[in-house]
Amino acid sequence: MPDVSGTKRITDVGPHDYHDFLHPVIKNNYGKWKYHEILSPAHMVHVSEAGDKIYSVRVGSPRLVSGFFIRDLCDLADKYTGGYLRFTTRNNVEFLLDKEENIEPLMNDIKKLNLPLGGIGNVVANIVHTQGWIHCHTAASDASGVTKALMDDLYEYYIDAKLPAKVRIAFACCLNMCGAVHCSDIAVLGIHRRPPKLVPDKIINLCEIPSTIASCPTNAIRPDTYNGKPNVKLIEEACVFCGNCFTVCSGMPISDPLNDGVSIWVGGKVSNARTKPSFSKLAVPYLENDPPRWPKVVEAVKTILDAYKNGAEKGERVGEWIERIGWPKFFNITGFKFTKYHIDDFRLGEATMNYSAQVRQ
Amino acid sequence: MSKKYQTPLLDELKKGKWPSFVTEIERAAEKSEMTDDLLGQVEQSYKERMGHWKHGGMVGVKGYGGGIVGRFSDLPEKYPGVKEFHTIRINQPSGFFYTSDILRKIVDIGDKHASSLYNFHGSTGDIQMLGVKTSELETIFQQLVSFGFDLGGSGSALRTPSCCVGMARCEFANYDAMNICYNITQAFQDEMHRPIFNYKFKFKFSGCGNDCTASIARADLSVIGTWKDNIRIDQDMVKEYAKKMNLHKYVTSKCPTKCMSYGETGLKIDDSNCSKCMHCINVMPKALRPGVKGGATILLGSKAPMVSGPRLSMVLVPFYDVAEDAKNGYQWFRDLIGKIWEFWDEYGVSRERVGELIQRVGIGNFLEAIGLEPLPEMVSSPRGNPFVLYEDYVEVDGEQG
């Protein structure tokens, strides 16, 4: 490490002031935009009260990218946008142009780089995903791999807007859900299914017993002694496989290739439009990990998407469609089996039961 | 360049039309040897169907308690390049706006001192520079700071706040999300860099109810744009839309509060009953615009499942006049946050998110403690359950206890 003692070290400068990175047209019309128009699934125009226009060209990215990828983007920006670009909250890249005549050449150059143009309007949006085996210790599945396999298969839905409404898919490789998958149209969630294995010597040496006990949402971890020293024991029946204990205590590894896999959830949303934001609900409780391309996961997602595309009215999100036709029909159409795992038996779960005689017969 | 490892499984993921992260890792490996070992380790994960990252490990730069996520391989002898493979979280500029110059400066650093792999961006919002050795941390940090970039948050601290594109390029924005995000991040640098909280705390700012940052699902404090006055209607444009689609079917009948109608006299909205859901405006952006008295609804408490199940944020402040508060450097907002943190600090336990704490102590008690009045906007309905904890009763004078 370089010697920093004695020198006056600069800290806490905070994020860079965004004003330095705004396109002049954006600077001039900040807060004065009048309307926008989607010109294709890959570009749109925003028009200001003064009549100024800014075009945005949207490109999909795998999120995990190399320095070369960023430099490619920079070169395109220099050539066509005066250097201005931004990223979206769902890992897309947007080039910002004031010259309409630059759109087509820019798009051609993007195609030469084999990057997908799309993502605007009633499309399958780029998949929000997490780190997986590339970078995280609690991962029950790989994020980038499943995402890539899915987007390869759903490619036509990204570049072309042919769904009843936008479909937001998310992937998280464990219940931490770094990607807020719990409110997505379709969510794929990595799950463990076997309780952690206790490694008593590690627990004694590396873990704080009280915080390990406190980490468990179901009180499955109880105090115990081992070789006369404080340790923990596990009530296996109470474990919900959340992995929280492993995060706190490395003596309780939970990953297990034979049992880890993914579950699939549907019908959540975060936008407030029409219906309130809602959680995604369980559709498929378990599919095994099947790298490198997870064909069963891809198939299940395709099944949901096809049923939705055929059944939903224009403008209906996946959850709104299912609420309209009812869950029994959803399970019927998709062929997914409804099991006891679909009934919420966790805390406050009874709130999801049907307390009425309103049953679609 | 010859490959150090055979990676038949990962190679499968180079096929297909969507850009491949495997190709990106291979490209990065041209710059950095350690990235070759990443390919080897991930291929082994694909073969064995499990990860090979060791649990935890504290790393950081002097004076900071967060911003770097320590990552160590559990197979360091086999894959020495990923023995240490930490992530540096770099606080993104508001709205994720960049110039090519600044992006090149950032990747110049990562290409030279790290694995040449990045996440643009992490789910919280940061740029993540992957694959950093402990010995390189300080160099990278100093270089970032030299051109005005700082670390993001991690651990039990304020996590990097983020916002939607807002007024910079969205006509739906009801307040300046990028500005408040920038200001609040600057104001709470200490809380971000030096973890002293019970657990993480996240802010997200969305300019309208479309909530492009998903704040209602994943920020402890969600700030979502709204307006007080009437939706601005351009009746001529409404007529244009009516030529192209069935306004009753796709607009008015989908209004959740049934506050709009369309007929001879054009589109009518009972704005006092509009819940600012954004549906009609989304469908007819050229005809309808939010009102001019913009502000935000402040909601509290959402989180992912850990530890006691997922939650959405609930209404705390129905209308916050952001523009007015901006004149005072967002002091009112900062005071509100201060009170919430104080309560959380006093009553919360380790690894308890603020939403869980409120659930535990009761929302009424929480409101009292932070000095907010209970309001009907906070609930979807009053309680139906008669077990009420009345706090006072009247005694006859001189009654014996």
Ligand code: HEM
């Ligand atoms: C003097 C009379 C009673 C007393 C002191 C009493 C006390 C309690 C207490 C302390 C609980 C605690 C629950 C908990 O902490 O989870 C409870 C639960 C309950 N009581 Fe009673 N109770 C009485 C009479 C009754 C009667 C007469 C009924 C029904 C006919 C009843 C039905 C229930 C039910 C359904 C629960 C909820 C159980 C659950 O949540 O699983 N109780 N009662």
Ligand code: HEM
């Ligand atoms: C037990 C609790 C948790 C632990 C131990 C934990 C740990 C981690 C770790 C180690 C990372 C870094 C992954 C990497 O870069 O390699 C991470 C990232 C992240 N976590 Fe968590 N996390 C927890 C809970 C949560 C929760 C409840 C949320 C959301 C509400 C969340 C949201 C995130 C986000 C958004 C990221 C960034 C991920 C990305 O960019 O892909 N985490 N977390």
Ligand code: HEM
């Ligand atoms: C302190 C607690 C409660 C008291 C003093 C109370 C009292 C009463 C009384 C006096 C009636 C009218 C009976 C009649 O006219 O024949 C009634 C009806 C009823 N109560 Fe309660 N009740 C209490 C709690 C509850 C709770 C907790 C529930 C359900 C969760 C409940 C459900 C009902 C129902 C379903 C009826 C019939 C209503 C109807 O005819 O539509 N009550 N209650």
Ligand code: HEM
């Ligand atoms: C007729 C008498 C009573 C009935 C039917 C009754 C019923 C209940 C029920 C159904 C609960 C629900 C718990 C849950 O599901 O979370 C409860 C909780 C509770 N009751 Fe009672 N109760 C009665 C009398 C009392 C009395 C006399 C006391 C104390 C002096 C008491 C103290 C409590 C406490 C402390 C809780 C737990 C509250 C919490 O933290 O959730 N109850 N009671």
Ligand code: SF4
């Ligand atoms: S979702 Fe879980 S496994 Fe995946 S990156 Fe986040 S904490 Fe790690």
Ligand code: SF4
């Ligand atoms: S995995 Fe979760 S539920 Fe199971 S013992 Fe650990 S903390 Fe408890």
Ligand code: SF4
């Ligand atoms: S949240 Fe609203 S204001 Fe912000 S970018 Fe999305 S639509 Fe625009």
Ligand code: SF4
């Ligand atoms: S914003 Fe929503 S609630 Fe308000 S008028 Fe439009 S559709 Fe109705």
